[in-house]
Amino acid sequence: MDTAYPREDYLPAPSHKRRPSAAPPGSPLPRDHLIWSIFNTIYMNFCCLGFVALAFSVKARDRKVAGDVEAARQLSSKARCYNALATAGSVVLPLLLAALVVTGVIHLSKLAQESAGFFAYQFSGTDEEDK
Numbered sequence: 001m002d003t004a005y006p007r008e009d010y011l012p013a014p015s016h017k018r019r020p021s022a023a024p025p026g027s028p029l030p031r032d033h034l035i036w037s038i039f040n041t042i043y044m045n046f047c048c049l050g051f052v053a054l055a056f057s058v059k060a061r062d063r064k065v066a067g068d069v070e071a072a073r074q075l076s077s078k079a080r081c082y083n084a085l086a087t088a089g090s091v092v093l094p095l096l097l098a099a100l101v102v103t104g105v106i107h108l109s110k111l112a113q114e115s116a117g118f119f120a121y122q123f124s125g126t127d128e129e130d131k
Contacts, residue, residue: 053079
């Protein structure tokens with residue numbers, strides 16, 4: 001009986017992992033948008049979209065380093081979309097809030113001017129008008 005290892009009749013099961021695809025010679029590597037994601041994460045924007053973008057950016061960088069360019073390109077695209085949403089939300093929401101505050105102040109000032117005559121009415125101290 002042969003006890004030599006490894007046995008030739010035992011072969012490991014084939015791996016079902018995605019094989020790294022080589023980039024075409026003239027194609028640039030995808031950007032991972034990591035810095036943009038870090039800034040959006042630190043800013044603590046609406047719905048934590050910066051954190052989601054950071055997760056996709058790190059995954060894109062890992063896939064790029066591993067040589068899987070197509071997966072890195074897809075993850076990079078998702079990171080870019082989440083970063084754009086986070087940036088737009090971080091810019092638009094404060095501007096919308098400022099516009100609402102300004103219009104509210106203008107409305108209240110006009111309301112105060114119109115009602116100033118009501119509060120300025122002087123009641124007479126005598127009852128001569130009633131006689």
